[in-house]
Amino acid sequence: EDQVTQSPEALRLQEGESSSLNCSYTVSGLRGLFWYRQDPGKGPEFLFTLYSAGEEKEKERLKATLTKKESFLHITAPKPEDSATYLCAVHLSGNTPLVFGKGTRLSVIA
Amino acid sequence: EPEVTQTPSHQVTQMGQEVILRCVPISNHLYFYWYRQILGQKVEFLVSFYNNEISEKSEIFDDQFSVERPDGSNFTLKIRSTKLEDSAMYFCASSPEGQGYGYTFGSGTRLTVV
Numbered sequence A: 001e002d003q004v005t006q007s008p009e010a011l012r013l014q015e016g017e018s019s020s021l022n023c024s025y026t027v028s029g030l031r032g033l034f035w036y037r038q039d040p041g042k043g044p045e046f047l048f049t050l051y052s053a054g055e056e057k058e059k060e061r062l063k064a065t066l067t068k069k070e071s072f073l074h075i076t077a078p079k080p081e082d083s084a085t086y087l088c089a090v091h092l093s094g095n096t097p098l099v100f101g102k103g104t105r106l107s108v109i110a
Numbered sequence B: 001e002p003e004v005t006q007t008p009s010h011q012v013t014q015m016g017q018e019v020i021l022r023c024v025p026i027s028n029h030l031y032f033y034w035y036r037q038i039l040g041q042k043v044e045f046l047v048s049f050y051n052n053e054i055s056e057k058s059e060i061f062d063d064q065f066s067v068e069r070p071d072g073s074n075f076t077l078k079i080r081s082t083k084l085e086d087s088a089m090y091f092c093a094s095s096p097e098g099q100g101y102g103y104t105f106g107s108g109t110r111l112t113v114v
Helices: none
Strands: A003-009 A011-013 A019-025 A030-037 A045-052 A055-060 A062-066 A070-075 A084-091 A104-109 B004-007 B012-015 B019-024 B031-037 B044-050 B054-057 B063-068 B075-079 B088-095 B111-112
Touching: A003 A084, A011 A019, A019 A030, A019 A084, A030 A062, A045 A055, A045 A062, A055 B088, A070 B111, B004 B088, B012 B019, B019 B031, B019 B088, B019 B111, B044 B063, B044 B075, B075 B088
Parallel strands: A011 A104, B012 B111
Antiparallel strands: A003 A019, A019 A070, A030 A045, A030 A084, A055 A062, A062 A070, A084 A104, B004 B019, B019 B075, B031 B044, B031 B088, B044 B054, B063 B075, B088 B111
């Protein structure tokens, strides 16, 4: 059973068309939730860490929010250069490693 | 901005051969990790390393795998007797304080076993 589920698997947007990506988790005792961006053939690039419900972080056109069961990555007025796979990962407790979801592949069309 | 450096970027090896994947973590980071990503699948944890020893490992990280920090800067992943299913992107990552902080990942080594 997956602990981290991301939806949708793929999302195609027109340039300027805002939307949200979802990351839901089924575990309790979340210590932190991480968002990464991954370009094809590259390593994940760190975007945000969220630690508690209600927390929000912003970076350029991206805004990440966290509730007790899920996180959203909102993308406002996306540009083609925002096209990438967005990964969500959770840190559960102590020394357990980050557990990643399968990602959402975002394509932004000019 | 500090980077995690991985070499080689691409390695092709014959089935049954041994490979060593190399990583130079960020210099003041204390925790080191190896993850892999099979094409089209999610990023999977292999092993974490702290204070010159393994702190956590996954079921994937069996006797075929080993890690080493041979000097103050390098961190290596050795895969013995490679199999076709070992073909994947292997990512090294480091963090300054441990699991609760964002890891910095390298660009990866694409391992192809033929």
